[in-house]
Amino acid sequence: MIPTHYEFNNPVKIISGSKAVDNLPFELEQLGVSRPLIITDQGVAGAGLLSIVKNACSDSNISIGAVYDQTPPDSSLSTVKQIAGLYRKTQCDSFVAVGGGSAIDTAKGVNLIISENSDDLSQFAGAQIIKTPAKPLIVIPTTSGTGSEVTMVAVISDTDRNLKMAFTSHHLLPNVAILDPRMTLTLPASMTAATGMDALSHAMEAFISLQKNPISDAFCLSAIKLIGKTLPLAVKNGKDPDIRLTMANAATMAGIAFSNAMVGVVHGLGHAAGAVCHIPHGVAMSIFLPFGLEYNIAKEEKRIGRMLLSLAGESIYLNIPENKRAAGTVKAVRALQKTLYEHCGLPYTLKQAGATRDKLDQIAQKTMDDGALGFNPEAVELDDALMLLNRAYE
Amino acid sequence: MHMILKKRIKKIVIKIVVICRGRALQSAAKSDPQVMGELRRWDKSLIILMQVLPKGPGMILSKQGRELRYLGSTQKQADLVINFKNIECAFPVMAGFMSAETGFAQNRMTVKGDIPLAMSLIRCINRILTFLFPGFISxxxxxxxAPFTLKEQIIRLKILTLGIPFGH
Structure with missing residues (x-):
C-alpha cells in the first residue's frame, strides 16, 4: 500500500566503474570549482589509496588545496572545527571525502559550518533545519557499508558531552559519489564482512521502517539481493574487482534507501553498543540484525517474509510456506552470519564482540535516546531493549 | 472561500488541542511516574517550542526545576524546536489521527536541537495521548x-478534571 504521504530525495550523481576516480577532475570542473580540500584518514593514506586520487588530479586544471588525513574513527566537533580552519587558511573552494563513514561525515560537518559561516556545528543539530546550500562535495568511499556517500545524514561526536549528534538535511547530500573497485580492493576480510552487514541492515531495516515508501522499497530489495549473493564472495575473494564493485553498488543502494526511509531498533541498539562498549558499527549491526527482524515480525510479518526472496533466492523462497517466510528470512540472515564467522571470525554475539553483561543496562538506557526507534514498526521500551540485548549476548 | 474556511477551522481545532495537551503535560509532570521519569533526565532549566509554520499556533513548555509549565504560545528562544511544515501537516498529528512518530516518518515536522530530548518529549506526548483519548483511538x-492500572485511572481522572480545566 502506498503511504498517505512520503518524500524521496536523491540528487547525488553516481559514477560507478573501474578507474571511475579518474573522472574526479572533470566532475570538479562541472561543479565550477578547482581547489578541493581532501578529507581522509590514516588507514586510507597508509593503504596508498590517496595516490589514486592524487594521480587522477595530475595533468588537470585541479589543484588540491590541502589534504587532511588525521580523521579519527569517530568524527568529532573538534576535528570538524580544525578542518574548517584548514579550509579557510588554504582558501579551498570544495571538498573531496575519501574514506569510510567517519571521513565522509566529517566532510559533511565541515561543509555545513563553512557554508553557514560558523564555528559551532552543534547549533545545527537536528532534522531539516539547515537553510544554506553547501559547497560542492564529492565522495569516494573506501568501504562498502555506510552508504554515507548518498545519505543526507551526518553523525558527529561531541566528545565533551560523550554523545553522538545527528544532523539531517538535504543540503548535506554530496554532489557526486564515485564508486571505484580499486578503492576497496585492500579492505581486509573482517572489515568487508562487517561493513557489508551494515549495508544489509540498512536495506532490511529501511524495508520495514515506518518511513518506507515504494521508491525506497525498490532500492532495498535490489540491495538485499546483491548483498546476499556477493558478500560471502567479497569476503572469500576480496581481490576480484567485479565483486568489489557489486558490493559498492549494493551499499550505495542501501544508503539511498535508508536515507529516505530511515532505520529502526537494530541501529538504535548498535549505536548504543558502540557508545558504551566501543563495538564497531558494522559488527554491532551484524549481531543485532536477526534479533531486530524477529522482534518486528508481529508488525511486519509479510514484509520480512518478502525479503527472503531477495536474500536467499527463488528456490528457497518458494519451498517455504507463506506463514514461515518471515522466520525463514531470520534463518537466512543467521546462515549468512555463520558463513562470515567461519571465513573471517565476524562476531555474532555481544560476548564475542567484547561486551560484558554488566554493561547491558547502560546500553539499553542509551538505546532509548536514539532517534531510530521512532521509525521502528514495533514499540521499543526499556525492558524490550534489555530483552534484545540479553538474547544477543551469547 | 470554502478552503480558507476549512483552514481556519483546522487552526482553531489545533489551538484548542495545544491548550489541552499543554495543560495535560503540565499536570502529568506532577502525577504520572512515567512522565516524571522522563523529566528527571532533562536539563534543570529548558524551553521547548512546538509550533505550526509559518505563523502558529504553537505550544511553549518550560522545565523549571522539577516542574513542567505550559506557557501558552508566545514565541521564545527555545532549546528544542519542533516545527510542523504547515497546518495541513500538523492537523492529523494534533487532532489525534496520527502519532508524532508517524508525523516524523511522513516528514511533516522538523526538529532543531537534541534528538534524545526530542525522543523523550515524544514518549511524554504519547503517554498523555493515552490519558486524553479513549483506548480505541489511542x-x-x-x-x-498497555491497559491502565487503578492508579493510572486515578491519574487520568486528575488530568481530565483538574489538569486540563485548571492547569493543576
Whole structure:
C-alpha cells in the first residue's frame, strides 16, 4: 500500500566503474570549482589509496588545496572545527571525502559550518533545519557499508558531552559519489564482512521502517539481493574487482534507501553498543540484525517474509510456506552470519564482540535516546531493549 | 472561500488541542511516574517550542526545576524546536489521527536541537495521548498501549478534571 504521504530525495550523481576516480577532475570542473580540500584518514593514506586520487588530479586544471588525513574513527566537533580552519587558511573552494563513514561525515560537518559561516556545528543539530546550500562535495568511499556517500545524514561526536549528534538535511547530500573497485580492493576480510552487514541492515531495516515508501522499497530489495549473493564472495575473494564493485553498488543502494526511509531498533541498539562498549558499527549491526527482524515480525510479518526472496533466492523462497517466510528470512540472515564467522571470525554475539553483561543496562538506557526507534514498526521500551540485548549476548 | 474556511477551522481545532495537551503535560509532570521519569533526565532549566509554520499556533513548555509549565504560545528562544511544515501537516498529528512518530516518518515536522530530548518529549506526548483519548483511538494511533492500572485511572481522572480545566 502506498503511504498517505512520503518524500524521496536523491540528487547525488553516481559514477560507478573501474578507474571511475579518474573522472574526479572533470566532475570538479562541472561543479565550477578547482581547489578541493581532501578529507581522509590514516588507514586510507597508509593503504596508498590517496595516490589514486592524487594521480587522477595530475595533468588537470585541479589543484588540491590541502589534504587532511588525521580523521579519527569517530568524527568529532573538534576535528570538524580544525578542518574548517584548514579550509579557510588554504582558501579551498570544495571538498573531496575519501574514506569510510567517519571521513565522509566529517566532510559533511565541515561543509555545513563553512557554508553557514560558523564555528559551532552543534547549533545545527537536528532534522531539516539547515537553510544554506553547501559547497560542492564529492565522495569516494573506501568501504562498502555506510552508504554515507548518498545519505543526507551526518553523525558527529561531541566528545565533551560523550554523545553522538545527528544532523539531517538535504543540503548535506554530496554532489557526486564515485564508486571505484580499486578503492576497496585492500579492505581486509573482517572489515568487508562487517561493513557489508551494515549495508544489509540498512536495506532490511529501511524495508520495514515506518518511513518506507515504494521508491525506497525498490532500492532495498535490489540491495538485499546483491548483498546476499556477493558478500560471502567479497569476503572469500576480496581481490576480484567485479565483486568489489557489486558490493559498492549494493551499499550505495542501501544508503539511498535508508536515507529516505530511515532505520529502526537494530541501529538504535548498535549505536548504543558502540557508545558504551566501543563495538564497531558494522559488527554491532551484524549481531543485532536477526534479533531486530524477529522482534518486528508481529508488525511486519509479510514484509520480512518478502525479503527472503531477495536474500536467499527463488528456490528457497518458494519451498517455504507463506506463514514461515518471515522466520525463514531470520534463518537466512543467521546462515549468512555463520558463513562470515567461519571465513573471517565476524562476531555474532555481544560476548564475542567484547561486551560484558554488566554493561547491558547502560546500553539499553542509551538505546532509548536514539532517534531510530521512532521509525521502528514495533514499540521499543526499556525492558524490550534489555530483552534484545540479553538474547544477543551469547 | 470554502478552503480558507476549512483552514481556519483546522487552526482553531489545533489551538484548542495545544491548550489541552499543554495543560495535560503540565499536570502529568506532577502525577504520572512515567512522565516524571522522563523529566528527571532533562536539563534543570529548558524551553521547548512546538509550533505550526509559518505563523502558529504553537505550544511553549518550560522545565523549571522539577516542574513542567505550559506557557501558552508566545514565541521564545527555545532549546528544542519542533516545527510542523504547515497546518495541513500538523492537523492529523494534533487532532489525534496520527502519532508524532508517524508525523516524523511522513516528514511533516522538523526538529532543531537534541534528538534524545526530542525522543523523550515524544514518549511524554504519547503517554498523555493515552490519558486524553479513549483506548480505541489511542490503540489506533500508537504502536503499543498497555491497559491502565487503578492508579493510572486515578491519574487520568486528575488530568481530565483538574489538569486540563485548571492547569493543576
Amino acid at each position: 490503540r489506533r494511533i500508537l504502536k503499543r498501549v
